[in-house]
Amino acid sequence: MSNPDISVRNLWKVFGPGGEKIPKDASLSALSAAELLARTGCNAAVRDMNFDVGKGEVFVVMGLSGSGKSTLIRCLTRLIEPTSGRVLVDGKDVLEAGTGELRELRRRKMSMVFQHFGLLPHRTVLDNVSYGLQIRGAGKAQRYAKSREIIELVGLKGYEQHFPDQLSGGMQQRVGLGRALAGDPDTILFDEPFSALDPLIRRDMQAEVIRLHKEMGKTMVFVTHDLSEALKLGDRILIMRNGEMVQCGTGDDLVGSPADQYIADFVSEVPRADVLTLKWITGPVAFGTPADAPVLAAGTVIRDAIPAVMNSSCPVLVEDAGRITGQIDRDSILSVILGTEAAA
Incomplete structure (x- = not known):
């Protein structure tokens, strides 16, 4: 892929004492998760991960609970510090970024939408959406004007002065989405943002993401454990198991040509x-x-x-x-x- 927005190369995240030695030791890095835990007390949540995300792509990372998908997405901005490897954003390695560079990356290049909303309970919808602009130093008039545009874009016009506890779960997640969009980042990271929502609200929010992607063309990395959600949203889907990539491709590729029996079982109930x-x-x-x-x-x-x-x-x-x-x-x-x- 030429000129990807994000390139991940040989990325590892190992939890536990002495974890930094494991990627460099072929005898340890080749062990299964259970063997590695038994021998070293370490857990390799992300193992030698390699992939690219194209500009404007919706790239979905999915897997069962414990597969490492949420750890992986947090490694992209070093919310979790990777053990080794490279994460290139616009050609610059995030793992080599200093404190100031990392702060700017999170403020201007990448925003995240969290599963449990992450809203500030004492702030109104308007102040939650404008929070990122505020910490970037934008004046009140400027950030409120921008935030009102975004609030209308995510379907919350009229709720600017409401507080999070006055909103439904779906509306709270729209606030989280608006906050991520307000800073006009190049990439938005979604960590299972709709898993806590009721099915009908979840479907509405999926449609909202599709609509916003068509209108704004943002690069999106979306984590989910729901295959139907992945197929609905993703241009490509990366399936993880035990910290490793099992297969990466379009939904068409995964269903039509599964890499192994695990993927075949995963997609067996998909309406072909x-x-x-x-x-x-x-x-x-x-x-x-x-x-x-x-x-x-x-x-x-x-x-x-x-x-x-x-x-x-x-x-x-x-x-x-x-x-x-x-x-x-x-x-x-x-x-x-x-x-x-x-x-x-």
């Missing part, structure tokens, strides 16, 4: 037609398929292709990068819907 694209069910162009048959892009989600395929009197051609790569028909669509299509 809602995630897979036509590339997974495209077959050779059959003799007799007319040259003027309907054409769909290989990146079309299968469910979105159903009307065109079902309404066509002949197979539908599939095109990728300006070239016809094959065809699909009603049987290939139905095989996925009925769950009989094996992963390619």
Whole structure:
């Protein structure tokens, strides 16, 4: 990936005495989590992690509880101090940043939205949203004007003078989101921000993130343990287990070509037609398929292709990068819907 917003290389976070030795010792770094704990008393929460996040991308980190995902996202801004490795933001290594540089990174480059909101209870919505601007030295008139714009953007206009305990959980999280946006950071980090919300409110907040991303184009790193949330939000998804990356790719990649049985089990209940694209069910162009048959892009989600395929009197051609790569028909669509299509 050229010019990523964030590059993570060989990142480790080891908790416990002498943890700094483990990444450098091949005999210890190769141990399983249980073996490492038994032998050294240390827990490697993040193990040799490598990935890039592109500008404007929604990059989701997911895994079960204890997989290391929240530790990882906190290492990006050194809210948790990494043991070793590199975290490059705009080409500069965060691990080498001094106190002043780190403060500026957190104030201007990256903001975080927390699971439990992290609001200041004695401050109004307006003062919570403007807090980051205040500590950056913005004048009252300037920060309030900016914050009112953001409050309207996140759907809280009219609640400027309310306090957090007067708001629902979803509204409190909108305040947290507004606070993160107010400083106009390049990147927003989300640490399971909706896991404490009721399902309907959670769905509304997911839609809000999608809307804001379309409007503002911010780079987002989003941590969740919910696969459906990851598939809904993520351009790419990194799945962790025991501090390690198991697979990183689009939802289409994870469902269509799982790296191992762990990923296959993880995605086994995903409605495949809602995630897979036509590339997974495209077959050779059959003799007799007319040259003027309907054409769909290989990146079309299968469910979105159903009307065109079902309404066509002949197979539908599939095109990728300006070239016809094959065809699909009603049987290939139905095989996925009925769950009989094996992963390619």
